[in-house]
Every structure is written in structure tokens, then in C-alpha cells.
Amino acid sequence: DEAERNMFWTLRKAGLPILLSRTSDEKHISFIEDCAIPPEHLPEFVERFQSLLTEKDRDDDAAFYAHAGPGVLHVRPLVDTKTDRDREDMVAIADAVTDMVVEFGGSVSGEHGDGRARTQWNRKLYGEELWQAFRDLKTAFDPDWLLNPGSVCGDHDMTEHLRYDGDYEYDAGLEPSLNWDNENGMQGMVELCHGCGGCRGGQETTGGVMCPTYRAADEEITATRGRANLLRQAMSGDLPDDPTDDEFAEEVLDLCIGCKGCKRDCPSGVDMAKLKTEVMHERHQEHGASLRDRLFANFDTLAAVGSALAPVSNLAQSLPGSERIAEKTIGIASERSLPEFSRETLQDWFEKRGGSRVPTADAERKAVLFADTYTNYSHPEVGKAAIHVLEAAGVHVDLAD
Structure with a gap:
């Protein structure tokens, strides 16, 4: 069955992001995760690898997965790169694993490339002669080593350019108001995105929600990745921006509509809506809420006034220049049509008719209809139709206040 097959492939692709969904300082870091060993030597390699991790007291939490058939094994020990000890262990483990790979005639980069994480060990892997040939070829095409300097055949240290190192400092600049206990504090959520880019996939790969504004723009x-990383960088000093400043709020957070599609679809569970709520609350505490924010936050009250003044309130919207005024004062695009209001609300109509036409005693079932602001004040005909359908089915309907 194709649908079932796709479900299993989706689970397979989500495996790594799920593995990286820890909100603690310890992460499953990819520094020795791509070793390729001739399959006949794989059992001995794994046994010695596990012994090495045991020596470093890291065997319990290391993740082993990938393509055992062709001998490619992805191993990710749990490491806190913010501590000196764990960074030292990273280097020691990588050095020892490279020795084993060379011994078994394998490669430290089976499918993921050499890059910064493995440059330090390529000289040992390829030997001095081939290493120098790499450097000569690089110099021939890039005499000043301007392109990707230091990588592959350069002098990169694997502990350089880490996202989190000994100098990393987190300062949200605010006292969280929401409960972040399940996320290891707000910092755990801020640092959760690991950059897999799943949020940039098509609807068929992300679950169909994440992220509506990204799909449009x-x-x-x-x-979600862009917003989460910019927020983390602002809170760690990598960016000069204060997350509560106008520019950051408008450029990074404004288009997040708070739908929580990211929390649902992101395999790691990044909750950008909750982060935005926390930051915007602090912004409002510092700078106050804008007129636009107040109007949208109290739209139910505004709609009640518009309904009471209908049809005059509807005529006001059609006056020449009203769209441009709305755009300049409260930031509603002039191309956007505004909702019109009904003089008789759904609540008024329901009370006037005496409630449900199906008595409780005669009803086969009972239902409570929750009419939102737009149904009650702008489109009561939708609510009326729903009530008529329910009553035709023998349902006693109550309309929630």
C-alpha cells in the first residue's frame, strides 16, 4: 500500500530530528556520525566503538542508527559542547575512532562530506602524500584560499565554530511569564531548533500546516527555522538586536500567526508561537500595546459596536480613502476588505425565536453551538443554517453565550 509505505518513509526521515529534540544542554552531536567500514569488519568496529564510549562514560546515551548493510554507521554520543570536559572528550573520541577507521580501511565520511567536523582528521585518514596533493590542487584554483578557507585540507579545529561552546552565553533579557517546565526552561525551547530544515519542505513532508506564512512568502x-535561529542569536548576543525592539518584532515575529503548526509538524517540537507570546508580552510590558494590537485583541467588543451601529458602520468602510486611512493608522492592507456587520446578531435571532425549536424532551440528542465573533456579528446566516440542520436532525440546540 503506497500510503502505508509513505508513512514509514516519513517516520524514517523524522528519526533524526526526533533524536535531536532534547531541550537539555546535552545534544546528540554529529562529529563521528558518518563512519563507513567494510561490512565484514563492522561487528568488531561496533564492539570497539562501544568500548571506547564506555571508557568515556557515554555508552548509555549514544544513538546508533543508519545503513548497516553497506557498513555506514551513524553514531551520536550525547555531548554538552558548552563544557570544556565534553569538548575534550569529543576530540579524544574522534581521534580514536579515526584510528579505527584507518585500521579497517574505511572512511570517516561515508555520505555526509568532510567539512569542518572532519577536516582535523583528514590528514591521518588520507596520508601525507594525498593530503599535500589536496592542498596543491586547492592552491592552484584558489591561491589565496578565499573559498571555504580551512576546510577539508586546511587547519580547522573541530571545536571551532560550534553553535554552543564555552563562550556561549544565553540572556533572554526577560523574566518568563509562561510555564516552561516541560521544555527545560525557556532557554531549552530557544535552543531547540537544530536546523534540519524540515519546516521548509512541501506540505506532503511537513504534515500540511507548518508554516502558513512561510508557504506564502x-x-x-x-x-520556523529562520525565526527560531534569529531569536536564539538575539538572546545569545550574536545579533545586536533586542528581541523586544520594533525592528526585530516586525521583521522576525510579526508574521507568525500563532497557529502552532510548528509545534505539531516540527519533529523536534519547536513551538514558535509560545516563544512569540513570551517575547511580545515582554515587549508590551516595556513599550505598551499599539493601537493595532488593542483593536485586534478586543475585536469582539469592536464588532459588537459595529453591529449596534449597522448599517452606518458598514457605510463608513465604503467611504473614499477609508482603506488608505486604515492602512496608515492600524496597518491593515488597503487591498483587504473589512468584515461587514449585521444589525441582528445570531444571539439576538436565537433569543427572539425562543431558543431551540426542538424541545429537550423530544430531542434525540443535544448540542451546544459555539458562535465565534464573525459568525455572531458578521455572518449570522452561517450559524442559523447550522441550527436549522441540527434541528432537522432532531437535535436540541443551545447557543453558548
């Missing part, structure tokens, strides 16, 4: 800054 198709820009990194509107993706």
Missing part, C-alpha cells in the same frame, strides 16, 4: 526569515 517562501523566505527563510518566515520559516
Whole structure:
């Protein structure tokens, strides 16, 4: 069955992001995760690898997965790169594993490339002669080593350029108001995104929700990854921005509509809506809420006034220039049509008719209808139709206040 097959492939692809969904300082870091060993030597390699991790007291939490058939094994020990001890262990483990790989005639990069994480060990892996040939070829095409300097055949240290190192400092600049106990504090959520880019996939790969504004804009800054990384960088000093400043709030957070599609679809569970709520609350505490924010937050009250003044309130919206005034004062695009209000609300109509036409005693079932602001004040005909359908089915309907 194709649907079932796709479900299993989706689970397979989500495996790594799920593994990286820890909100603690310890992460499953990818520094020796791509070793390729001739399959006939794989059992001995795994046994010695596990012994090495046991020596470092890291065997219990290391993740082993991938393609055992061709001898490619992804191993990710649990490491806190913010501590000196764990960074030292990273280097020692990588050094010892490289020796084993060379011994078994394998490679430290089976499918993921050499890059910064493995440059330090390529000289040992390829030997002095081939290593120098790499450097000569690099120099021939890039005499000043301007392109990706230091990588592959350069002098990169694997502990350089880490996202979290000994100098990393987190300072949210605010006292959280929401409960973050399940996320290891707000910091755990801020640092949760690991950059897999799943949020940039098509609807068939992300679950169909994440992220509506990214789907419209198709820009990194509107993706969950873009917003989460910019927020982390602002709170760790990598960016000069204060997350509560106008520019950051408008450029990074404004287009997040708080739908929580990211929390549902992101395999790691990044909850950008909750982070935005926390930051915007602090912003409002510091700077106050804008007129636009107040109007949208109290739209139910505004709609009640509009309904009471209908049809005059509807005529006011059609006056020449009203769209431009709305755009300049409260930031509603002039192309956007505003809701019109009904003089008789759904609540008024329901009370006037005496409630449900199906008595409780005669009803086969009972239902409570929750009419939202737009149904009650702007489109009561939708609510009326729902009530008529339910009553035709023998349901006693109550309308929630």
C-alpha cells in the first residue's frame, strides 16, 4: 500500500530530528556520525566503538542508527559542547575512532562530506602524500584560499565554530511569564531548533500546516527555522538586536500567526508561537500595546459596536480613502476588505425565536453551538443554517453565550 509505505518513509526521515529534540544542554552531536567500514569488519568496529564510549562514560546515551548493510554507521554520543570536559572528550573520541577507521580501511565520511567536523582528521585518514596533493590542487584554483578557507585540507579545529561552546552565553533579557517546565526552561525551547530544515519542505513532508506564512512568502526569515535561529542569536548576543525592539518584532515575529503548526509538524517540537507570546508580552510590558494590537485583541467588543451601529458602520468602510486611512493608522492592507456587520446578531435571532425549536424532551440528542465573533456579528446566516440542520436532525440546540 503506497500510503502505508509513505508513512514509514516519513517516520524514517523524522528519526533524526526526533533524536535531536532534547531541550537539555546535552545534544546528540554529529562529529563521528558518518563512519563507513567494510561490512565484514563492522561487528568488531561496533564492539570497539562501544568500548571506547564506555571508557568515556557515554555508552548509555549514544544513538546508533543508519545503513548497516553497506557498513555506514551513524553514531551520536550525547555531548554538552558548552563544557570544556565534553569538548575534550569529543576530540579524544574522534581521534580514536579515526584510528579505527584507518585500521579497517574505511572512511570517516561515508555520505555526509568532510567539512569542518572532519577536516582535523583528514590528514591521518588520507596520508601525507594525498593530503599535500589536496592542498596543491586547492592552491592552484584558489591561491589565496578565499573559498571555504580551512576546510577539508586546511587547519580547522573541530571545536571551532560550534553553535554552543564555552563562550556561549544565553540572556533572554526577560523574566518568563509562561510555564516552561516541560521544555527545560525557556532557554531549552530557544535552543531547540537544530536546523534540519524540515519546516521548509512541501506540505506532503511537513504534515500540511507548518508554516502558513512561510508557504506564502517562501523566505527563510518566515520559516520556523529562520525565526527560531534569529531569536536564539538575539538572546545569545550574536545579533545586536533586542528581541523586544520594533525592528526585530516586525521583521522576525510579526508574521507568525500563532497557529502552532510548528509545534505539531516540527519533529523536534519547536513551538514558535509560545516563544512569540513570551517575547511580545515582554515587549508590551516595556513599550505598551499599539493601537493595532488593542483593536485586534478586543475585536469582539469592536464588532459588537459595529453591529449596534449597522448599517452606518458598514457605510463608513465604503467611504473614499477609508482603506488608505486604515492602512496608515492600524496597518491593515488597503487591498483587504473589512468584515461587514449585521444589525441582528445570531444571539439576538436565537433569543427572539425562543431558543431551540426542538424541545429537550423530544430531542434525540443535544448540542451546544459555539458562535465565534464573525459568525455572531458578521455572518449570522452561517450559524442559523447550522441550527436549522441540527434541528432537522432532531437535535436540541443551545447557543453558548
